[in-house]
Amino acid sequence: NAGVTQTPKFQVLKTGQSMTLQCAQDMNHEYMSWYRQDPGMGLRLIHYSVGAGITDQGEVPNGYNVSRSTTEDFPLRLLSAAPSQTSVYFCASSRTGSGDQPQHFGDGTRLSIL
């Protein structure tokens, strides 16, 4: 089972560049989410989706866009990279968002903005 797959694993960008972090899951999960992890701050929710075609903002959405055209994929787009977006990004999924099933995480993307 592949589970939650994130690509790339590492990326270095220059300030102002744009890029898309990919996330795919093969478990037919309805709920998908993006988090960023910074030292001393735990994981913070960026955006989430409760199903194909439906997305919403989390705690720290500014500077990021998402879309959910299929159940399997939930890409995260950085519109104009800033050094403050240097972080480790995790994608997660669960069967539903009801809290009755745990979220499972991908291996993360380590992103550095110069």
Next chain:
Amino acid sequence: EDKVVQSPLSLVVHEGDTVTLNCSYEVTNFRSLLWYKQEKKAPTFLFMLTSSGIEKKSGRLSSILDKKELFSILNITATQTGDSAVYLCAAVNAGGTSYGKLTFGQGTILTVHP
């Protein structure tokens, strides 16, 4: 605003010791509490707790939830060096616009020396 606080933030023990990690939460529409172990990559799921007073066990690890006092503990007995990791606690808000949102604590860094 939902909040999760873990203590201690770091802990150093020797193999064979027993440790107790604490997690307190303030979450509207609380649905469940999750514990994850994070080594170098993705947080891996340990426990999901939804009911007060029912202990969940997996080998040397166990956890319990107190919904009246709004906290949970994670116990690890007979610690091994392989238990060294960051332990994350997260609470699920399953209401309204926060549907499925996980709020994480800062994590407890556990170091087990031989």
